[in-house]
Structure formats: C-alpha cells, structure tokens
Amino acid sequence: MSVPLSHRPVLGSALGLLVGCGGSSPSAENTARPVPDGPNVLLISVDTLRADHVGAYGYARRTSPHIDRLAAEGVLFENHISSTSWTLPAHAALFTSLPDSVHGCTDTDRPLAAGITTLAERFAAAGYDTAGFFAGPYLHPAFGLGRGFDHYENCTSYAAALDDAPAGRWAMDVEVMRRSHRDITNPKVLAGFTRWLHQPHRGKFFVFLHLWDVHFDFIPPPPYDTMFDPGYEGSVTGEDFFFDTSINPDMPARDLEHLIALYDGEIAWTDEHVGRIIAELEAMGQLDDTVIAVTSDHGTAFFEHGQKGHRNSLFDELIRVPLVIRYPPVLTGGTRVAPQTRAIDVGPTLLELAGLPAPSTLPGGIMGRSLVELATSGNLDFDNTAVSELFSVGHRERTVRTLQWKLYDLMTQRRRFWTNLIEDPAERRLRDAGSGDSPRTRYLEIVAELSRRRRELTAGRGPAALPDDVRRQLEALGYVGTHE
Ligand SMILES: [Zn+2]
Numbered sequence: 001m002s003v004p005l006s007h008r009p010v011l012g013s014a015l016g017l018l019v020g021c022g023g024s025s026p027s028a029e030n031t032a033r034p035v036p037d038g039p040n041v042l043l044i045s046v047d048t049l050r051a052d053h054v055g056a057y058g059y060a061r062r063t064s065p066h067i068d069r070l071a072a073e074g075v076l077f078e079n080h081i082s083s084t085s086w087t088l089p090a091h092a093a094l095f096t097s098l099p100d101s102v103h104g105c106t107d108t109d110r111p112l113a114a115g116i117t118t119l120a121e122r123f124a125a126a127g128y129d130t131a132g133f134f135a136g137p138y139l140h141p142a143f144g145l146g147r148g149f150d151h152y153e154n155c156t157s158y159a160a161a162l163d164d165a166p167a168g169r170w171a172m173d174v175e176v177m178r179r180s181h182r183d184i185t186n187p188k189v190l191a192g193f194t195r196w197l198h199q200p201h202r203g204k205f206f207v208f209l210h211l212w213d214v215h216f217d218f219i220p221p222p223p224y225d226t227m228f229d230p231g232y233e234g235s236v237t238g239e240d241f242f243f244d245t246s247i248n249p250d251m252p253a254r255d256l257e258h259l260i261a262l263y264d265g266e267i268a269w270t271d272e273h274v275g276r277i278i279a280e281l282e283a284m285g286q287l288d289d290t291v292i293a294v295t296s297d298h299g300t301a302f303f304e305h306g307q308k309g310h311r312n313s314l315f316d317e318l319i320r321v322p323l324v325i326r327y328p329p330v331l332t333g334g335t336r337v338a339p340q341t342r343a344i345d346v347g348p349t350l351l352e353l354a355g356l357p358a359p360s361t362l363p364g365g366i367m368g369r370s371l372v373e374l375a376t377s378g379n380l381d382f383d384n385t386a387v388s389e390l391f392s393v394g395h396r397e398r399t400v401r402t403l404q405w406k407l408y409d410l411m412t413q414r415r416r417f418w419t420n421l422i423e424d425p426a427e428r429r430l431r432d433a434g435s436g437d438s439p440r441t442r443y444l445e446i447v448a449e450l451s452r453r454r455r456e457l458t459a460g461r462g463p464a465a466l467p468d469d470v471r472r473q474l475e476a477l478g479y480v481g482t483h484e
Contacts, residue, residue, distance in 0.1 A: 034127035038355035040290040050299035066275035074326030081386035085318035086311035088138035090297035097368035106391040108171035112144030120148025123206035135185035135212035142167035155188040216241035220265035229261030238262035296321035344368030363456040
C-alpha cells in the first residue's frame with residue numbers, strides 16, 4: 001500500500017508558482033494567474049447516496065458498477081461520515097472543511113458567510129479553471145456555495161424560478177420542493193460538463209458535479225424502474241415520496257421493498273452517468289491525470305428509526321456516505337481505509353493530491369485533515385472524531401461519533417443519549433448519556449472546541465455564545481478557558 005516518495009505530491013509545489021507571479025500588475029491579472037502543474041480534480045457528489053447501498057460497500061444488488069470500478073482502481077473509505085443529514089449544510093462542510101456549527105450555513109436563512117474560503121476558491125487561487133454543475137435547489141449560489149467557480153451552472157429544469165427570485169421566497173416553497181423532487185437532471189449535468197470540458201482551457205481544472213437524481217422522488221427511467229423488482233404488481237410508484245402519507249412506517253412490507261428497489265434503480269441510473277463522465281475523461285486521455293472523488297451529502301431513511309427521507313435525524317442511515325478516490329499516481333488501487341473519515345477531510349485531501357499547500361488548521365482555518373497519509377501508509381495522525389449536526393425544520397441535534405461510540409444531543413428536548421456502536425451498530429439501544437461510562441466529558445470538550453472555532457472564525461463579527469448548559473457542565477467538570 002505504500003507509495004514511492006517520488007510519486008507523492010510535493011506539498012507547496014504550486015506555492016512557488018504563486019510567488020513567481022506575485023509581482024504582476026493588476027492589469028495583467030488574467031495572465032498572472034498561476035498555471036498549476038498538478039492533476040485535474042473532479043469532485044462528484046451523488047446526492048442522498050447511502051454507503052450501504054453501494055456495491056463496493058458490500059451491497060448485494062449491482063447498483064454501482066462504475067463507482068465500484070473507481071474503488072477497485074482507487075481508495076475506498078469504509079467509514080465516512082457527513083456533517084449533517086441534508087443538502088445545504090453538508091455541501092457547505094464539504095466546501096469549507098468546517099463542521100456545520102462552525103461554517104454557520106446551517107439553514108436556508110443562513111448563507112455561507114463571505115469571509116469563509118471555499119474549496120473552489122482555493123483551486124482558483126492556485127490557477128485552476130473551476131466549474132460547478134448543480135441540480136438541486138440548495139446548491140444555488142444564493143447560499144454562497146457557488147463562490148470560487150469561474151462557471152457555476154444551474155442544471156435544474158426550473159432554473160429561472162430560482163434565479164429570478166430571492167432565495168427567501170423559494171427556499172421552503174412547497175411547489176419548488178415538488179418540482180425538485182420530480183426533476184430528472186443527470187443528463188443535464190453530464191451534457192453541461194461535457195460541453196464545458198471540450199471548451200478550450202488554460203490549464204488544469206477543478207470541477208464539481210452534483211448528481212441529484214438519487215434524491216427522492218424515486219422514479220428512475222427504464223430499464224432501472226424494474227431492474228431490482230421486476231415482479232412487483234402493487235401500486236407504489238416512487239412518486240411524491242415526501243408528501244405521500246401512505247408511505248409511512250405501517251405501509252405493507254412488500255410495498256416498502258419495492259420503494260427501496262426504486263431507490264436502488266435511481267442509484268444504478270446515476271451510476272451509469274458516473275460511468276459516462278469517466279468515459280469522457282478517458283476518451284480525452286485525461287483519466288489518469290485527474291483525481292476523481294465520489295461522495296454524497298447524506299443518506300436516506302426507510303423507517304429504520306421510524307422516519308422516511310432525511311433532514312430529520314442523525315442516525316447512521318443518514319450520515320454514513322461513500323467516499324471513493326481514484327488517482328493512480330499516488331493511490332494504490334483496491335485500498336480500503338477502515339478508520340473513520342469525515343466530509344470535512346475531503347477538501348484538504350484533494351488539495352494535497354493536487355500538490356497544493358495544505359490550508360491552515362490554526363484558529364480561523366479549516367478543521368478537516370488530509371487523508372492522503374492514511375490512504376497511502378495506513379497512519380492516522382489526527383483526531384478523526386466526527387461531528388454531525390442538524391439545525392433546521394425545528395431540529396437542534398448533534399451527534400459525535402467514533403467507530404466505538406456515538407453520543408446524541410437532542411437539544412430541543414434537553415436530552416442526551418449514547419450507544420456503543422460495536423455492540424449496537426443498528427443504534428437500537430440508546431442509553432442516557434448521564435450514566436457512568438458515557439463519553440459525555442469528551443462530548444463537552446468537543447462542543448467547547450466547536451464554539452471556540454466558531455468564535456475565532458467570526459472574530460470581529462460578533463461572538464458565538466457557548467450554550468449555557470454546556471458552559472455550566474464544563475465548569476462543573478473543572479474545565480477552564482471555555483468562558484465567553
Ligand atoms: Zn442532499
């Protein structure tokens with residue numbers, strides 16, 4: 001699994017280019033942009049893709065042959081955890097390498113603050129041509145997620161409805177939700193990317209592709225609609241999943257089976273597009289000169305804990321997502337990484353693979369860490385505890401997770417639970433976190449760290465208060481330095 005040093009990306013290799021261009025006059029801005037000598041970088045987010053429904057993660061159905069190929073030729077991260085269970089803050093975490101309560105883009109009325117650097121901005125600053133293609137409403141630039149992209153294309157079929165009105169008017173609009181649920185966008189993202197790819201470029205590219213169609217409604221086109229449940233004769237269609245009250249915990253088991261088969265069909269239909277994207281790069285001779293990462297923003301629930309869909313809890317069916325990265329010059333094909341990794345780690349990993357300087361992890365900097373060392377040598381040299389949070393549609397929840405345990409803080413209920421994930425991987429036996437062996441002290445340390453990091457990031461823009469209950473408990477435990 002080790003990689004010859006000569007093939008490892010050299011950190012800071014592009015820094016010299018930046019320095020070399022530092023004396024240019026503003027009028028020469030376009031030509032002064034450095035030209036990177038690293039690889040292209042392609043980041044694909046398959047919205048709503050549970051890790052456990054991907055073939056390479058052990059799923060029995062053949063839902064994802066193309067993602068599986070990337071895993072076979074690259075690295076698969078077996079325990080990858082999102083920052084939340086819905087689209088907007090999850091992508092904000094992916095782009096900023098900060099947990100949700102630190103980047104602050106936690107709901108539709110809280111766009112990403114201007115002072116927080118995005119991954120696309122980092123690649124643009126290093127001279128990359130940057131382009132993003134999004135297909136769901138919460139990736140709209142109104143929320144700040146388009147920052148740093150030279151080209152940021154709205155691939156929804158209702159683009160004008162979003163672009164012509166303030167986000168506050170449509171972000172929670174039921175009709176926009178219904179249209180987004182029904183929308184079929186994979187071909188548009190593929191076409192937009194292909195068109196852009198064949199245009200002339202100055203040098204290397206960083207491209208973000210948001211593939212939306214795995215998100216409900218579960219209405220894959222033929223042959224994917226019948227691929228995994230051809231004998232079904234019931235009435236479930238996969239349409240109107242979110243609003244249809246007949247899709248509930250008491251629905252017939254056979255109908256639920258079919259619904260899951262339709263979800264799997266959407267995965268296979270979307271995976272076909274991942275294959276076409278790879279084929280485009282291959283046809284242009286760019287495949288091995290491109291870092292390709294495939295991940296997701298969150299999963300979806302089929303009543304494992306009584307709920308359907310997402311944005312309603314932080315159980316593992318919602319926060320365990322795939323992460324697969326292919327880049328043969330550095331990453332050995334077929335490598336599987338068992339230690340837990342986090343959405344906030346993706347950005348610094350891609351930057352290191354591109355040979356770019358690591359962003360600061362000091363106060364005001366990012367909180368994610370590059371996974372290259374872990375993927376190439378197996379060494380884990382940072383605290384990989386995962387924080388996932390939900391501050392939307394009436395929820396105020398946080399989980400803190402290791403491979404051994406998970407603590408759940410339901411803030412609106414003022415209740416905390418925890419479970420031992422080794423003994424209880426299905427999260428069925430939640431215990432009160434006030435009990436003797438719970439990891440509550442570690443949890444409170446992490447909450448204090450989140451609060452501190454948020455304060456550092458927003459210095460000069462008003463303080464972020466440490467929650468009163470957390471402050472009191474930290475004081476009771478004898479912690480100092482956590483006061484406002
Ligand atoms: Zn999503």
